[in-house]
Amino acid sequence: MHRTTSVIGLVVAALGGWGAALAAKPPSGDLVVFEAASLKEAFAALAVRFEKDHPGAHVVTNTAGSQELRAQIEHGAIADVFASADQRHMSALATEGLVVGPALFACNEPVVVVRSGLAGSLKTFADLPRAERIVVGAPEVPIGAYTLQIFQKAGARYGADFTTRLQAKVVSRELNVRQVLAKVVLGEADAGIVYRSDALAAKGKGKETIAVVPIPPDLNVTAAYPIAALKAAPRPELARAFVDLVRSPAGATVLREAGFVPCPAP
Amino acid sequence: MSAAPPTGRRAPWRRTVLAIAWPGAVGLLSALLLLLVALPLAGLLFSASPRQLLAGLGDPLVVPALRLTIFTTTVSLLVILICGTPLGWVIARRTSGGSGAGRAGKVWRVLETVVELPVVLPPAVAGVALLLAFGRRGLLGPGLAAAGIGLPFTCAAVVVAQTFVAAPFYLQAAVAAFRRLDPDLILVARTLGASRPRVLFTVAIPVSWPSLAGGAAMSWARALGEFGATLMFAGNMSGRTQTLPLAIYTALESDLRTAQSLSILLVAVAFALLVAIRAGARR
Numbered sequence: 001m002h003r004t005t006s007v008i009g010l011v012v013a014a015l016g017g018w019g020a021a022l023a024a025k026p027p028s029g030d031l032v033v034f035e036a037a038s039l040k041e042a043f044a045a046l047a048v049r050f051e052k053d054h055p056g057a058h059v060v061t062n063t064a065g066s067q068e069l070r071a072q073i074e075h076g077a078i079a080d081v082f083a084s085a086d087q088r089h090m091s092a093l094a095t096e097g098l099v100v101g102p103a104l105f106a107c108n109e110p111v112v113v114v115r116s117g118l119a120g121s122l123k124t125f126a127d128l129p130r131a132e133r134i135v136v137g138a139p140e141v142p143i144g145a146y147t148l149q150i151f152q153k154a155g156a157r158y159g160a161d162f163t164t165r166l167q168a169k170v171v172s173r174e175l176n177v178r179q180v181l182a183k184v185v186l187g188e189a190d191a192g193i194v195y196r197s198d199a200l201a202a203k204g205k206g207k208e209t210i211a212v213v214p215i216p217p218d219l220n221v222t223a224a225y226p227i228a229a230l231k232a233a234p235r236p237e238l239a240r241a242f243v244d245l246v247r248s249p250a251g252a253t254v255l256r257e258a259g260f261v262p263c264p265a266p
Numbered sequence: 267m268s269a270a271p272p273t274g275r276r277a278p279w280r281r282t283v284l285a286i287a288w289p290g291a292v293g294l295l296s297a298l299l300l301l302l303v304a305l306p307l308a309g310l311l312f313s314a315s316p317r318q319l320l321a322g323l324g325d326p327l328v329v330p331a332l333r334l335t336i337f338t339t340t341v342s343l344l345v346i347l348i349c350g351t352p353l354g355w356v357i358a359r360r361t362s363g364g365s366g367a368g369r370a371g372k373v374w375r376v377l378e379t380v381v382e383l384p385v386v387l388p389p390a391v392a393g394v395a396l397l398l399a400f401g402r403r404g405l406l407g408p409g410l411a412a413a414g415i416g417l418p419f420t421c422a423a424v425v426v427a428q429t430f431v432a433a434p435f436y437l438q439a440a441v442a443a444f445r446r447l448d449p450d451l452i453l454v455a456r457t458l459g460a461s462r463p464r465v466l467f468t469v470a471i472p473v474s475w476p477s478l479a480g481g482a483a484m485s486w487a488r489a490l491g492e493f494g495a496t497l498m499f500a501g502n503m504s505g506r507t508q509t510l511p512l513a514i515y516t517a518l519e520s521d522l523r524t525a526q527s528l529s530i531l532l533v534a535v536a537f538a539l540l541v542a543i544r545a546g547a548r549r
Contacts, residue, residue: 065519067519133419135501138502138516138519140516140517140519140520141519170503171419171501171503171506172419172500172501172502172503172507173501173502173503173504173516174501174502175497175502175515175516175519179497183501186397186401186402186403187401187402187403188397188401188402188403188418188419189419
């Protein structure tokens with residue numbers, strides 16, 4: 001009985017110690033970057049470069065939808081850098097005084113992705129109603145809002161009937177852009193609308209499972225990506241250095257390779 | 267490790283300490299868990315005014331999601347009951363008593379484990395697994411396509427996802443309940459001339475009814491909360507595949523109040539149905 005008690009005591013003590021270790025701050029070299037889902041691959045490449053330039057520094061990323069990251073920051077999450085896929089969320093944090101000096105660093109444009117078997121019959125945006133199942137983003141998330149705008153512009157150009165036919169083929173409104181992409185890559189959906197960077201990321205995985213169909217520029221919209229250091233950043237110097245790297249010509253090259261485009265002059 | 271002395275020989279002060287410490291420890295530990303479960307529910311309920319919550323229920327997502335959820339979970343539960351009861355019966359009969367010892371008993375025990383596995387599968391994995399079985403490029407995909415059936419993105423896919431994740435809960439309860447049946451009871455019924463179906467319907471099911479109802483309630487609750495597999499396998503389309511949990515997640519992207527109202531609605535519906543099933547089981 002006494003042995004049992006002491007074993008339980010040991011376990012409790014061990015758990016307590018482990019919990020305390022987990023609760024402690026991350027090592028001093030860690031730079032915490034909150035990044036929008038579409039930035040995952042590009043920022044992974046930039047993080048490698050950053051760690052090489054700053055010996056001892058270690059980049060820890062938290063990848064999620066911009067709105068989720070914003071909510072986490074508003075509820076007190078500790079981070080150094082925030083990169084958003086949507087200016088709305090960055091502006092909100094700036095108004096609340098949680099970030100310093102947000103700046104645009106890249107732009108992204110929506111494209112149509114088509115599952116491989118259909119690449120022959122679905123070659124231009126005007127062919128899109130031929131798809132049997134189209135998957136788009138929910139209107140509540142940025143890619144879904146952009147898709148709605150594109151469909152509306154297309155209606156103005158090809159006739160309102162075009163939009164109606166498109167909407168009739170929509171079988172799902174996904175909650176983030178990677179879920180739209182996944183449905184097309186898996187072949188469940190015939191076509192979807194995602195960012196060019198996401199399409200490239202999927203193609204970069206080796207398998208030619210999808211084809212990319214550009215959207216005519218006059219129908220398309222541009223998603224602008226702002227980045228900022230957090231006001232409460234535990235490592236402000238590293239945070240600023242990371243933001244500088246992302247906005248540098250070297251950063252622009254990495255982002256361009258990942259499918260991002262320079263932002264059009266305002 | 268010495269054996270504990272009989273209570274009567276313990277020093278009186280030790281008994282007094284125990285008399286105070288034991289109820290205290292039990293109370294404290296119980297209270298901790300109760301608070302952990304009850305506080306978030308209270309937060310959900312009380313952090314918005316009733317008017318805000320009612321306004322949230324006016325969101326166009328709400329009515330189609332509620333209707334779809336009630337419809338799909340009812341169908342899923344029926345499927346689980348109709349197919350799960352015979353399966354539970356077979357597994358219980360083949361794995362207990364004399365028939366459980368042989369090779370066949372082992373096979374049935376393995377099958378039992380297999381059908382209970384979805385309980386531990388992460389929801390997203392369940393969704394991918396369903397796609398790899400019933401999707402266009404899945405195992406049955408070409409066959410289903412030839413028959414003109416496309417499951418993903420349909421209401422039927424929601425039912426399949428819910429049945430997949432929820433069935434184990436009922437099955438577990440059914441197998442356990444049927445195993446607990448007195449073998450003599452079945453033997454007597456059979457010698458008195460009852461047919462096999464009659465034994466199941468007039469002896470086994472009535473005797474096991476409370477456990478079966480409890481299992482059904484757990485299955486139903488799991489189907490109601492099903493999220494990840496549905497999102498992967500059935501997609502998110504208001505009125506067609508968007509159940510309450512998906513509507514809550516969608517609403518979270520734009521309006522916390524709507525999500526909160528929907529969550530309270532979900533909790534209320536679940537609570538009402540669990541109470542109803544438990545009450546039915548007691549009768």
